[in-house]
Amino acid sequence: VDVRGSADPPVDPNEADEAAHAASSTHPDRRSFLAGGAAGLAGLAGLGLTSCRADELIDNASVAPTAAPVSTATAAPTNPPPTATAQLGDFRSDTQPGVLLPRTAAGIFATFDVAVDDPTELAPTFERLSAEIERLMTGGPVDQSDPIRPPDDSGLLGEDPGATGTVITVAVGASLFDDRFGLVSRRPAELIPMPLFFNDRLVQAGLSHGDVGVLIHAHSPQAAARALHQIVRVTERRLNLRWVQEGFNELLEPQPDQVASTRNLLGFRDGTSNPDKSDAAVMDEHVWVRPEDDEPSWAVGGTYLAVRTIRMLIEFWATAALVRQEQIFGRHKESGAPLGLELEADEPVFAATREDEGVPLGSHIARANPRDGGPRILRTGFSYLNGVDPAGELDQGLLFIAYQRSLRSGFLAVQSRLDGEPLEDYIKPVGGGLFFVLPGAGPSPEGYLGQSLFA
């Protein structure tokens, strides 16, 4: 499959922009996106790249079950630096600790479809899953005293490795709230199946959606694999794997003036601009569902999760001039600073005209965050490398992960603003899903992930 979709770009960024977009009759204003100024803004408005589109997506969605063949994709493991140990979050809290975790060297996102026929089996399945996750996160003991029984733990990290820094987050998809389990009235108000966006023609159902989503953060691919083994083992015949994506991060040595802890596979620093995770008030404003929200009460302490497996057309990207690459993002490649500035932490200055220095209004960061004081999303993620496609091109990209208090004003609004961005020539989403991260297991030893949902 040729996923590139357009010819090799000319080197001049302005010419490149014209050429890349001239063919796009559905997006007549695209050529002005990198130009900035009034033309760029008119382009955004003309395409309806506002939160109205997010409203439509939610209002018109139906929660149909999404049967799909099991499909898995695996990445080549990388060796993380020895210092890249995940910080252990506290499992027994009101929110799941994985949400605020710094990037980790390794990870897996897996989704499952529920296979129980009897709805009363659902809560015990989550209880079992939750107990195993607590054991994996806290390093609970393994009983392997009886040699004629299979070991309780796969042993990938040794017989009894203790706490290894693995942190696991559990979320539920819109399909869990169809008519199978009596949960129709308990669906989080904005949880819909992932809709298709402008650039989503390669998105496959077999790599998308799921009744349950599990995100594993770990310090090594082996530790992540061990956690997935254990989750599959304890939920066997009740949760069926639907799709799996492995990922990794190159964790940069901390440096003065450096904000992002990694670079993505397009070579840019990734994670520079995020709401401040260390500020509880900021997290309450942008990430956690709060009692005053128009949501079911069980959902307080949860958060919406958007996951997108976004392939990068790296061979094509490698032909784009550096200046074009930087204009596409609005940041300098090496330093991560906004265009025209020196430090990664500097606030971007948007270019008023095409001739101005500064960050083009059509760039990724200007569209993603117009800095209008509106809601923000909390991004994390992993790079992935899945080998080679039938056309001989690298199958690699970004496992994009974002948390937000509202899908409508979070991911759906941001993605709608990004629809038609120049970066789309070089990236093609292939899968993903929208989920709701369950509230934490809580301080009581009897509490488990999902308890408030099934109460």
Ligand code: HEM
């Ligand atoms: C392969 C796909 C993508 C790549 C390579 C990419 C890369 C980047 C880079 C390099 C930055 C600037 C550094 C930073 O602040 O982290 C950035 C910022 C950002 N991206 Fe993406 N991104 C991708 C997809 C997305 C998607 C799907 C969304 C949301 C729908 C998104 C939302 C954002 C936001 C909100 C920012 C911060 C803007 C700011 O506050 O300055 N990105 N991205």
